[in-house]
Amino acid sequence: MSKQLTKAEEQIMQVLWDLKKASVKEVIERLPNPKPAYNTVSTIIRILESKEFVSHQPEGRGYVYYPLVEKSAYSNQSLHKIMEGYFGGSFKSMVSFFVKENKMDISELESILKEVNKKKDHD
Secondary structure, three states: OOOOOOHHHHHHHHHHHOOOOEEEEHHHHOOOOOOOOHHHHHHHHHHHHHHHOOOEEEEEEEEEEEOOOHHHHHHHHHHHHHHHHHHHHHHHHHHHHHOOOOOOOHHHHHHHHHHHHHHHOOO
C-alpha cells in the first residue's frame, strides 16, 4: 500500500474507519458542515475503491462501503513517509523536532518512550 490519500479521501476514510461500514448518506451525516453533495462523496468513495482502500456490498436498494485498509496500517505508512521525507528516516530527529517546537510536553514524551520500550520488549 504505497498510495497516499488526498485530504478529502482521508476525511471519508476516517468516517469509514469509525463506523466500520456505511452508506454514502451515513458518511455525509458524519462529515462537518457545510455538508458536501451526495455526488461528491459518492465520487470520492469510488476513487477510494479504485485505490483499493474501500469495497462495497449491496444492502437494500443501495450499497454499504467498508475499509479494506486498516487505519493503523495507513497511519504507519504515512508516518514513515513523513519521517523519510522530512527527518532523514530518523525517528529521533522527528521526536526532537516536536520537542524543540514546544509541540510536546513531558507526559507525551514519557508516553512515547513507554510505547517504544514496550515494543522493544516484544521484539
